[in-house]
Amino acid sequence: xxxxxxxxxxxxxxLARLRLTDDELERFTEQLGTVxxxxxxxxxxxxxxxxxxxxxxxxxxVLRPDEPRPSLDREEVLRSAxxxxxxxxxxxxxLGDAP
Amino acid sequence: MTAAAIAAAVRSGERRAATVTEASLAAxxxxxxxxxxxxxxxxxxxxxxxxEIDAQVAAGQDPGPLAGVPVALKDNLCTRGVPTTCCSRIxxxxxxxxxxxxxxxxxxxxxxxxxxxxxxxxAMGSSTETSAFGPTRNPRDTSRVPGGSSGGxxxxxxxxxxxxxxxxxxxxxxxxxxxxxxVVGMKPTYGTVSRYGLVAFASSLDQVGPLATTxxxxxxxxxxxxGRDERDTTSLDRPAPRLASVVGQGVEGMTIGVLAEYLExxxxxxAGRIAQAAEVxxxxxxRVEEVSVPEVRLGLxxxxxxxxxxxxxxxxxYDGVRYGLRVDAEDTAAMNxxxxxAGFGAEVKRRIMLGTYALSAGYVDAYxxxxxxxxxxxxxxxxxxxxxxxxxxGPTAPxxxxxxxxxxxDPLSMYLSDVCTIPTNLAGHPAISVPFGTGxxxxxxxxxxxxxxxxxxTMFKVAAVLEAGAPAVGAGS
Numbered sequence: 067x068x069x070x071x072x073x074x075x076x077x078x079x080x081l082a083r084l085r086l087t088d089d090e091l092e093r094f095t096e097q098l099g100t101v102x103x104x105x106x107x108x109x110x111x112x113x114x115x116x117x118x119x120x121x122x123x124x125x126x127x128v129l130r131p132d133e134p135r136p137s138l139d140r141e142e143v144l145r146s147a148x149x150x151x152x153x154x155x156x157x158x159x160x161l162g163d164a165p
Numbered sequence: 166m167t168a169a170a171i172a173a174a175v176r177s178g179e180r181r182a183a184t185v186t187e188a189s190l191a192a193x194x195x196x197x198x199x200x201x202x203x204x205x206x207x208x209x210x211x212x213x214x215x216x217e218i219d220a221q222v223a224a225g226q227d228p229g230p231l232a233g234v235p236v237a238l239k240d241n242l243c244t245r246g247v248p249t250t251c252c253s254r255i256x257x258x259x260x261x262x263x264x265x266x267x268x269x270x271x272x273x274x275x276x277x278x279x280x281x282x283x284x285x286x287x288a289m290g291s292s293t294e295t296s297a298f299g300p301t302r303n304p305r306d307t308s309r310v311p312g313g314s315s316g317g318x319x320x321x322x323x324x325x326x327x328x329x330x331x332x333x334x335x336x337x338x339x340x341x342x343x344x345x346x347x348v349v350g351m352k353p354t355y356g357t358v359s360r361y362g363l364v365a366f367a368s369s370l371d372q373v374g375p376l377a378t379t380x381x382x383x384x385x386x387x388x389x390x391x392g393r394d395e396r397d398t399t400s401l402d403r404p405a406p407r408l409a410s411v412v413g414q415g416v417e418g419m420t421i422g423v424l425a426e427y428l429e430x431x432x433x434x435x436a437g438r439i440a441q442a443a444e445v446x447x448x449x450x451x452r453v454e455e456v457s458v459p460e461v462r463l464g465l466x467x468x469x470x471x472x473x474x475x476x477x478x479x480x481x482x483y484d485g486v487r488y489g490l491r492v493d494a495e496d497t498a499a500m501n502x503x504x505x506x507a508g509f510g511a512e513v514k515r516r517i518m519l520g521t522y523a524l525s526a527g528y529v530d531a532y533x534x535x536x537x538x539x540x541x542x543x544x545x546x547x548x549x550x551x552x553x554x555x556x557x558x559g560p561t562a563p564x565x566x567x568x569x570x571x572x573x574x575d576p577l578s579m580y581l582s583d584v585c586t587i588p589t590n591l592a593g594h595p596a597i598s599v600p601f602g603t604g605x606x607x608x609x610x611x612x613x614x615x616x617x618x619x620x621x622x623t624m625f626k627v628a629a630v631l632e633a634g635a636p637a638v639g640a641g642s
Contacts, residue, residue, distance in 0.1 A: 075518065082477060082521040083484070083498075084514055085506040098519055100577050101469055102532075108466040108539050109531050118537035119544060121369050121399070122593025123356045123618060128398040142262040148491030155486055159496040 069099045168234045168328040168382040169409075172275070175233035178222050182233030182277060186215035189235035189279050193326045201301050202311075202321040203280040204240045204252055211235065211279045218275055228275030231389060236271055237321040237330035240281040241288055242373070243362035244268055251364050252296035253286045255508030256489045265362025266397065267331060267373050267390045274389045279327055283317030286510045287480065288338055288366045290314050291582045294573050295512040302569070305347055305608055309566035312342030312582075318376050319346040329386050330376045335366050336468050337561075337586025339374045340598040344561035344611020347600045349383045349628070350376045352586075354618045355593035356401035358387075359394035367475035368399075370468075370590040380599060380628045384408040387621070403619070411622045412629045416449050419555040421627065422456030424615070427559030427585045434604040435560045438636075442601050442612040443558060445634030446627065456554060460546030463539045464588035469580055470523045470536035471591070476513075477520030483508065515576060540591045547592050551617045556627050560585055561598040561611035585613060595621050597628045602636035 072095045079086045086094065140153065149156040174180035190208050197203060218228045238244065241251045243261035250256040264272075271278070285295040293301040293316025301316045303309040304324035311320040315332025319342035322330050332339040334352035343350025351374045358373045365371060375386035392405030423443050428436045447453045485491035485504030492503035509517070523532040550557060562582055572579040589596040594617060601612035612631050616624035 070522065074522070078518050078522045078525060081525060082517050083481075083502050083505050084509070084517065085502050086514070090511070090514070094515060094518055097515060097576050098522065101519060101580070102522075104577055105466040105470055105532065105536075108463055108470065108535050111463075111535065111539070113535060113538040113542070116538040116541050118534060119540040120537060121355075122540070122544065122591065123354070123399070123401065125356065125399060125401065130395060138262045143487075146259045146262070146488045148485060148489070157486055157497045158494065158500050160498075 070095060070102055166328065167379050168231060168377065169385055171234050171328060172230055172232045175218065175222065176227060180233070182215040182218040183212070185233045186211050186235060186277050186279070189327055192324070193279065196324050196326065199302060199307055200304055200320050200324050201299060202237065202282055202317045202324060202326060204250060204283050204296070204298055204317065205248055206280040207247065207278060210247070211277050214277045218277065230274050230385060231271065232275035234276050234329060235279045235327045236276045237280050237282040237318050237327045238268065238278055239284050239315050239318050239330070239332045241284060241333055241364040242268055242331060243364065244278070244281065247281070249281065249364070251287045252284050252298055253508065253510065253513065254297045254490060255483045255504070259488045261362070263362060266359035266394045268362065270390050282315070282321055282330060285314035285316070286513050287364070287476070288314040288333055288335055289476070289512050289516050291337070291341060291579050292572065293317060293342070294569065295510055297510055300569060303346055303566045306566065308568055309608065310345070310569055312345035312562070312566065314338040315376065316342045319343050319348055319350065322346070322348045322376050322378060328378060329382055331373055331390070332376050333363055333371055333373050334590065335370045336472060336590050337583040339376060340561050340586050340596060340611065340613060341583060343376055343598045344609065345566040347609030348376055348378055349380055349597065349599055350374070351383045351387060351597040352589060352595060353387060353391065354595045354621065356399050357391050357403070357406065357619070357621070359397040359400050361394055361396035365479040367472040368479060369475060370472060380625060380632045381409065381412045383597065384412050384625050406621060408621055408625050412625050414626050416446055416451040416627055416630050418450065419623070419627070420452045420454065420553060421446050422454055422550055422554035422557045424461070424557045424559040425455055425457045426459065426461050430584060431560050431563045432565070432604060435564060435610050438602045438604070438610040439558065439560050439612060442631055445631060446558070449630045449634070456550050456557060458546040458550050460539070460542045461588040464543055464591055465580060465584050467536040467539040467543070468587040468591060469519065470532050471540065473516040473520030474523045474533050475520065477517045477524065480513070480517055512576070543588050544592045547588070547594065547617070555623050556620070557615040559613050559615070561613040562586070565604040565606055565608035565610060589615055594618050595624055597624055599628045599631045600635060601631060
């Protein structure tokens with residue numbers, strides 16, 4: 067697999083909602099390349115037919131009775147919010163052009 | 166003094182919890198300036214809690230199996246109304262509105278929380294140097310790292326600040342610092358300890374576990390924190406563990422495999438200690454043989470695709486909207502970017518990037534999908550070994566504690582210090598690190614005992630025999 071490029075790193079940063087400085091871009095391109103080179107042993111294996119394991123101790127269909135119970139205290143939750151208005155989280159403008 | 170001895174003395178009224186707490190706080194006051202094991206010391210809260218416990222004893226009540234025992238909590242365990250930062254700028258100022266289940270269980274058992282311990286930011290690191298609040302130093306040699314990411318918890322126990330601590334282990338973050346600081350550290354079977362209130366790093370791998378000075382204390386703590394919790398849907402529906410009683414039962418008749426792959430990259434002095442540990446087990450009546458699980462060689466690569474992939478998803482929640490840091494901008498999307506770029510440190514950004522890349526269009530099958538298939542192969546490889554063996558033995562880390570700064574700018578070399586701990590997390594199995602003498606540099610070596618899923622009882626029996634037969638750590642502190 068071709069080594070990760072600076073442009074790809076910049077693209078991935080956008081997907082991850084991170085803005086990197088030129089210095090970070092430079093360093094991460096080099097460092098991610100080194101780690102991905104090491105991962106080539108995994109990427110190049112022929113594992114056709116081997117199932118994937120997402121959870122080692124998979125537990126399925128965990129249900130509980132559908133009974134109302136108290137949830138977190140609203141005031142206590144909002145106390146740690148960066149900005150609050152009318153008992154809700156306040157955020158800057160959402161609609162409009164993407165950055 | 167061990168946690169078991171403190172609890173016995175407090176329960177019987179022979180010693181006051183307040184006296185024990187003051188001794189712990191005094192040790193912290195004397196040594197913390199040099200070690201920096203804590204992100205936050207909770208002296209007032211600890212004193213209040215100790216008084217409550219003494220009042221319970223005076224009233225003829227039993228405060229529980231950890232009565233008056235000072236505990237350090239890794240700073241990724243939520244404590245209601247008490248800052249929980251994961252040692253990241255992005256969570257500065259956040260006061261959790263609830264306690265983690267393990268924190269509640271400790272409180273119900275009579276423990277006294279004396280502080281939140283330092284850690285690599287979001288548990289991403291092997292040296293506690295990526296903490297936004299500065300590194301922790303190894304109490305055995307302050308020019309060295311304590312390991313990580315639970316380095317603050319390991320250092321607090323090694324320095325004698327607290328007899329026990331809780332950490333979390335995603336790829337070795339309890340066992341590796343325990344080994345480097347010369348204490349006991351245990352990673353339980355996935356699902357045996359609740360993750361409710363443990364701030365997520367990689368949800369299919371994270372598990373909370375104990376650090377202690379003795380194997381018996383680790384078992385005592387595990388007995389308190391383990392067991393089903395309906396608030397964690399990955400928690401297993403099984404009876405609560407009772408392991409304190411199995412310690413000391415011996416290994417006679419067991420077959421223990423020395424894991425060849427774990428010795429391949431190990432420092433010769435570390436490998437020598439593991440050979441010596443194998444002799445101790447043989448002398449105690451176990452059948453010891455060499456075992457090969459070649460699939461574990463792929464563990465490091467698979468882990469550094471799976472864990473970052475999960476982290477890139479779990480850390481998407483830090484968007485400046487509901488808690489923690491917000492860096493304002495003209496609209497919400499720009500605010501998200503500004504907040505995350507300012508709030509996360511370099512290693513966290515690196516892992517988010519790596520995970521996002523491994524999950525991105527065109528690469529998801531080659532990287533993430535392949536890593537999940539390797540995970541299956543590793544589980545199968547261990548299963549084959551456990552057809553013959555009751556437990557496996559190897560080093561916890563390939564080297565003793567390294568110098569501060571030595572690996573900080575070389576991520577791959579830092580990642581390699583977890584090469585012997587990662588396969589356990591991928592398999593969901595338990596493992597424990599027990600101090601076993603020193604390396605050529607006089608610093609502690611950890612012997613690691615691995616066991617199949619839910620075979621903690623076997624593992625603790627082996628660990629106790631190693632503890633009893635171990636050469637003293639003895640490095641100058």
